[in-house]
Amino acid sequence: MSSLVKATLIMIVLAGTAGSLAGAEDLRGPETFASITNQSERSRALFVEAGRVLQHPRCLNCHPVGERPTQGNDGHPHSPLVVRGADDKGAIGLRCTTCHQNANYEPSGVPGHPLWHVAPKSMAWQTKSLRQICEQIKDPRRNGGKTPAAIHEHMAHDSLVGWGWMPGANREPAPGTQAQLGALIAAWIESGAACPAS
């Protein structure tokens, strides 16, 4: 193989790699906000940064307001037509598990996780402002009874949340990493868990 061909192949591989990483945006860490001396302001800024994950399509698609989850970066209705059903795991005869298996499945491109399901309506995020999402997350009546520590545990370690960074196929991952989100949420809680103005 000539050196020109080798160089061309290397460039093609690097370009492909860069393309797949291009969608993986960075997430700023809590230290970036340390210079904000007002605690409430710093707390709000931390949540706004975390909001880049919460309002990313990989998360938003499964936090619908209505009966149907969405897909893609443009949030189009899930194809085929599926509904949350009585238990947020699909309708009778067409459950989430009809198509979604325990892991992303490359031959079909269908994403997967052992606990694939739609977030309950109390945790709907689509069409909500970041402030409304923040207030929902903090409200034990709407967040599944979670304490601040449990909220952090969920964000930092829940494996279905973690799918957002390992979506498979050509799906753009959420920004940063789950560990970075966990650090932001921890710092947000420590600073008083203030919600953004809008």
Added chain:
Amino acid sequence: MSVTLNINGTRREFDGDPDTPLLWVIRDDLGLTGTKYGCGIAQCGACTVHVDGQTLRSCSAPVSAVAGRQVTTIEGLASPAAKAVQKAWVALDVVQCGYCQSGQIMSATALLEKKPKPSDTDIDHAMAGNICRCATYQRIRAAIHAASAQLAG
């Protein structure tokens, strides 16, 4: 690595890659060609089988996912709901080209086994993942209602 399957009540062994789509194993290795390949991306429903009584798109599941579980293909349907569906499908002349119909029947049977008196909305939601290019949808709906009536006696 061998995967032990229970297909239509019969124990079968598969010695290939455990990540092989179940659909390929059903058709190519076990010779059960009633289950069809339509799209390979879980968009058409032609590959539908039952696993432990629930529908599964076999193009979108590795064979390892059904190890030790009860898999039923179109060839193995035998429940009262299945017989009612098959009878209604014939009575109402549902089938045109037939390619999608294995999947349609599998989904319809799964619906009726869980909900013997489905509403039109239940039918919409259960059958939405089964596409028919011949557009026999109205007859499918009518046949599900007819099968339901038969089950009710």
